[in-house]
Amino acid sequence: MAKPLLEMKGIKKSFNGVSVLKDVDFQVNRREVVALMGGNGAGKSTLMKILNGVYQADEGEIFLDGEKVEIRNVLDAGKHGIGMIYQEFSLISTLTVAENIFLAHEPRKRNMLLDNRACVEKAKKILDGLGIEIDPRKKVEELSVGYRQIVEIAKALSKNVKILVMDEPTSALTEHETETLFEIVRNLLKMDISVIFISHRMKEIYQICDRITVLRDGKIVISDEASKIPMDHIVSYIVGSAMDKKFEWIPRSYSMEATPALEVRNLTYRERVRDVSFSLYPSEILGIAGLMGSGRTETLLSVFGLLKPDAGVILVNGQECRIQAPEDAMKQGIALIPESRRVQGLVMDHSVKENVLITVLDKIRKYGFLKDRQGEAIVEEQIRNLDIKTDHMKKNVCLLSGGNQQKVVISKWLANKSTILMLDEPTAGVDIGAKTEIIYRMRELADQGCAVIFVSSELNELLAVSDRILVLKDGRKIQEIMRKDIEGEEVLQRAIQGYE
Amino acid sequence: MRYRAMNKKEILRVVREYTIYIAFLLVVIFFAITLRGKGFFTAANALNIIRQTAALTIMGVGLTFVISTGGIDLSIGSTVGLSSLIAAIILREGGNILLAFLGGAGIGLMVGACNGFLYAKLKMPAFISTLAVSGIVYGIGLLPTQSSPVPIADTLFNNIFGSGNIGPVPILLIWMAAAVVLGHLMLRHMKYGRQVLAVGGNEISAKYSGINTEKIKFLVMLFCGLMAGIAGCLYAGRMHTGRCTFGEGAETQVITGVVLGGTIMSGGKGSIIGTLIGSLMIGMISNGLVIMGLNVAQQKIVQGIILLLAIAFGIEQEREA
Numbered sequence: 082m083a084k085p086l087l088e089m090k091g092i093k094k095s096f097n098g099v100s101v102l103k104d105v106d107f108q109v110n111r112r113e114v115v116a117l118m119g120g121n122g123a124g125k126s127t128l129m130k131i132l133n134g135v136y137q138a139d140e141g142e143i144f145l146d147g148e149k150v151e152i153r154n155v156l157d158a159g160k161h162g163i164g165m166i167y168q169e170f171s172l173i174s175t176l177t178v179a180e181n182i183f184l185a186h187e188p189r190k191r192n193m194l195l196d197n198r199a200c201v202e203k204a205k206k207i208l209d210g211l212g213i214e215i216d217p218r219k220k221v222e223e224l225s226v227g228y229r230q231i232v233e234i235a236k237a238l239s240k241n242v243k244i245l246v247m248d249e250p251t252s253a254l255t256e257h258e259t260e261t262l263f264e265i266v267r268n269l270l271k272m273d274i275s276v277i278f279i280s281h282r283m284k285e286i287y288q289i290c291d292r293i294t295v296l297r298d299g300k301i302v303i304s305d306e307a308s309k310i311p312m313d314h315i316v317s318y319i320v321g322s323a324m325d326k327k328f329e330w331i332p333r334s335y336s337m338e339a340t341p342a343l344e345v346r347n348l349t350y351r352e353r354v355r356d357v358s359f360s361l362y363p364s365e366i367l368g369i370a371g372l373m374g375s376g377r378t379e380t381l382l383s384v385f386g387l388l389k390p391d392a393g394v395i396l397v398n399g400q401e402c403r404i405q406a407p408e409d410a411m412k413q414g415i416a417l418i419p420e421s422r423r424v425q426g427l428v429m430d431h432s433v434k435e436n437v438l439i440t441v442l443d444k445i446r447k448y449g450f451l452k453d454r455q456g457e458a459i460v461e462e463q464i465r466n467l468d469i470k471t472d473h474m475k476k477n478v479c480l481l482s483g484g485n486q487q488k489v490v491i492s493k494w495l496a497n498k499s500t501i502l503m504l505d506e507p508t509a510g511v512d513i514g515a516k517t518e519i520i521y522r523m524r525e526l527a528d529q530g531c532a533v534i535f536v537s538s539e540l541n542e543l544l545a546v547s548d549r550i551l552v553l554k555d556g557r558k559i560q561e562i563m564r565k566d567i568e569g570e571e572v573l574q575r576a577i578q579g580y581e
Numbered sequence: 582m583r584y585r586a587m588n589k590k591e592i593l594r595v596v597r598e599y600t601i602y603i604a605f606l607l608v609v610i611f612f613a614i615t616l617r618g619k620g621f622f623t624a625a626n627a628l629n630i631i632r633q634t635a636a637l638t639i640m641g642v643g644l645t646f647v648i649s650t651g652g653i654d655l656s657i658g659s660t661v662g663l664s665s666l667i668a669a670i671i672l673r674e675g676g677n678i679l680l681a682f683l684g685g686a687g688i689g690l691m692v693g694a695c696n697g698f699l700y701a702k703l704k705m706p707a708f709i710s711t712l713a714v715s716g717i718v719y720g721i722g723l724l725p726t727q728s729s730p731v732p733i734a735d736t737l738f739n740n741i742f743g744s745g746n747i748g749p750v751p752i753l754l755i756w757m758a759a760a761v762v763l764g765h766l767m768l769r770h771m772k773y774g775r776q777v778l779a780v781g782g783n784e785i786s787a788k789y790s791g792i793n794t795e796k797i798k799f800l801v802m803l804f805c806g807l808m809a810g811i812a813g814c815l816y817a818g819r820m821h822t823g824r825c826t827f828g829e830g831a832e833t834q835v836i837t838g839v840v841l842g843g844t845i846m847s848g849g850k851g852s853i854i855g856t857l858i859g860s861l862m863i864g865m866i867s868n869g870l871v872i873m874g875l876n877v878a879q880q881k882i883v884q885g886i887i888l889l890l891a892i893a894f895g896i897e898q899e900r901e902a
């Protein structure tokens with residue numbers, strides 16, 4: 082048998098005495114896409130950061146082509162042909178695409194000045210090779226998330242990689258963008274590049290990966306060809322036991338005669354939201370489907386007072402109300418869980434506790450002072466409910482794993498006990514166990530009378546949680562379907578694309 | 582092997598957290614030794630240092646809030662000058678003590694409101710806008726008297742705001758303690774403080790969390806201005822004079838104190854107790870250098886270097902996080 086391209090042997094790593102990786106053996110063969118799976122906080126990103134020289138293993142060895150290598154920093158990793166696309170985007174949004182791609186290894190002229198023309202041309206060449214049209218002179222902040230992802234890939238390719246690590250590249254992408262990404266991955270294989278692919282989405286894994294490796298509690302629990310492991314086995318490997326809760330739709334009953342908890346009439350925001358009207362009833366979970374740019378996020382932002390709509394009326398419990406800022410929305414019992422946790426959701430270098438409590442400061446206040454013990458009780462409850470993996474509540478959220486950060490965003494708003502919950506892609510990067518948990522929590526809250534709006538690009542998830550689904554396209558509401566009338570994912574997929 | 586590595590990290594973390602206290606002690610020890618017998622290490626001199634730094638600390642309390650949001654206020658020095666001058670003029674024209682105090686503090690509020698408007702509403706970079714305001718305020722201070730001092734004859738005013746004692750305790754110490762306690766409670770134990778730190782840590786997230794970020798940014802500037810206004814009254818009381826040049830260049834010292842105390846220039850992290858210790862350290866160093874016989878020029882150079890070191894250390898800490 083041929084030697085594997087990459088072998089990591091006996092890798093151990095702990096942070097501040099807490100052991101994260103315990104004796105991990107991991108392999109990648111030539112021209113192969115390996116899925117690295119596991120629950121939130123299992124250590125996937127940590128293992129990959131060791132490979133990429135961001136962290137140093139406490140013990141263990143790394144072999145490339147059978148030869149032992151020392152990877153002391155990211156530069157070393159680059160020299161050995163290892164590139165990584167981080168879970169947290171690492172582009173500089175104020176620089177152009179080309180500048181980002183060649184950051185820190187810019188083409189230079191003979192006189193040592195930067196050669197901007199060559200930079201743009203080379204960038205163009207790489208992007209063309211990927212079959213993507215992006216103007217390399219564009220600023221990254223002008224690009225959508227999907228395109229940023231591609232720029233990250235181009236950046237890795239500019240350095241001659243042999244192994245490309247993609248840490249949850251699809252968690253912010255729509256189905257269509259994901260397809261494009263997979264095309265690119267297949268292209269990479271042809272260029273003799275192996276890919277390590279991290280994702281929590283089962284369907285994708287089976288679509289693109291040759292082999293699946295599952296990490297649990299810092300150990301590899303299985304590594305085998307994808308075709309040999311059925312999906313429900315993978316799930317039980319990941320969660321460590323057979324799941325008792327199922328990730329599927331349960332019909333619920335509520336009244337659509339009642340006064341709507343939230344009613345939106347003729348909402349219009351520039352070209353992004355056009356004349357959208359809908360009602361949301363108490364105890365209802367309303368899903369919103371649509372492509373990227375269809376106006377889902379903007380609709381929520383307008384209701385929450387973060388965008389100033391050009392027209393439209395918002396009624397809460399039948400009363401018309403003026404919402405001009407998030408504060409006003411919160412007074413009406415509305416909560417918004419935003420889509421991008423690093424930018425909008427969390428203060429990264431504050432603790433879990435501080436982040437969760439920021440929305441409930443009023444409730445734990447007496448004579449102007451914050452009551453610490455009561456606050457901590459709230460945080461403890463949230464950590465327990467969503468099973469947030471953290472050593473203690475004073476840990477800075479930037480040190481939590483990606484999925485656990487997302488759970489903190491969610492719990493921050495659950496703690497606030499709002500009656501109208503709007504969630505924008507709440508499960509991005511969350512593992513299958515927690516996803517199911519979140520869906521159950523939503524149902525529980527709805528049963529208690531909360532009204533929930535759930536935006537997601539993952540159709541199977543949308544179908545599992547919603548009672549009714551709105552479909553938006555180009556800012557307009559094109560359909561409104563009861564969940565029980567939807568046969569399957571294909572039907573919804575077609576509706577989103579705008580076919581009748 | 583691994584156990585030791587962990588311990589080393591742990592120690593490093595503790596050292597970082599208490600750096601300011603350790604540095605404080607080191608400075609005390611340094612001066613105690615080098616200035617042995619020259620009157621540095623005496624109770625009288627300690628009270629002296631406190632009198633000299635009280636106003637700086639009070640300004641520091643206000644500035645800690647501004648810096649915690651990621652802003653800066655460079656107009657506090659000239660605000661102090663104008664406030665002292667206004668208080669003195671009010672007294673000269675026959676106004677009573679309360680009126681003089683309100684006048685001085687009111688000037689601070691006005692400047693603060695102005696800064697707040699530019700920072701929160703017009704979203705100007707605070708660094709530039711407060712620099713411009715500083716120039717304007719200084720100019721206004723020059724108008725009534727040019728830069729000549731206005732003496733204060735009211736001994737009660739001078740006692741309450743400067744040279745008085747309550748028993749053995751200098752009144753300035755009480756002013757300082759009050760500001761520090763108030764500031765600490767606000768920053769650590771009240772909703773407002775949490776919101777300030779959230780705005781500095783991630784403004785967008787704060788906004789999405791329902792925090793009125795504009796209001797918070799306006800209020801930090803207003804509070805900082807108020808503190809500078811009060812500090813102006815204390816200058817006036819201590820010097821028995823109002824003069825627009827008081828507080829000139831005080832920004833540097835105040836910022837140094839705040840940054841030494843662990844408040845980070847980019848926002849999101851701040852400590853009032855740190856500011857207290859940092860300011861006292863700056864006061865002590867100035868005092869020590871004077872006793873050593875350094876002239877003003879030499880003192881300025883030393884202060885500048887300390888500020889740079891403090892900022893560099895702050896950045897280092899940020900990177901660690």
Ligand SMILES: Nc1ncnc2c1ncn2[C@@H]1O[C@H](COP(=O)(O)OP(=O)(O)OP(=O)(O)O)[C@@H](O)[C@H]1O
Nearest residue numbers: 096121122123124125126127480481482483484485
């Ligand atoms: N720099 C760090 N300091 C302390 N703890 C850390 C650090 N980096 C990661 N951890 C901890 O290590 C554990 C594993 O984190 P890691 O990011 O590898 O998880 P993951 O498998 O990628 O999870 P996810 O699916 O949520 O992204 C987590 O519990 C996390 O809190």
Ligand SMILES: [Mg+2]
Nearest residue numbers: 126168482483
């Ligand atoms: Mg991860």
